[in-house]
Amino acid sequence: MFDEIVPSNLNADKFWFIYFDSKNKIIDQEKKRKELLAKGSTEGEEEEDEFNWDDDEDEEEETNESGKESGKETAKTSKD
Numbered sequence: 001m002f003d004e005i006v007p008s009n010l011n012a013d014k015f016w017f018i019y020f021d022s023k024n025k026i027i028d029q030e031k032k033r034k035e036l037l038a039k040g041s042t043e044g045e046e047e048e049d050e051f052n053w054d055d056d057e058d059e060e061e062e063t064n065e066s067g068k069e070s071g072k073e074t075a076k077t078s079k080d
Contacts (some may be wrong), residue, residue: 006015 002012
């Protein structure tokens with residue numbers, strides 16, 4: 001099978017050197033990727049705790065409700 005897959009101008013020693021070198025590079029890149037993901041997920045949780053989208057929605061609802069009520073009062077006073 002080796003003779004069928006590997007070109008004839010490449011000897012076995014060089015083939016296996018290239019193979020394991022490439023394999024080690026891939027493993028190293030995967031470790032770095034996982035470290036970055038782990039680091040990013042812990043930083044993301046901290047930022048998420050500091051910022052909360054729900055606070056903005058509550059403020060907008062309060063503003064809209066108070067604006068509607070003051071508009072009704074203005075309408076009532078202008079009719080009187």
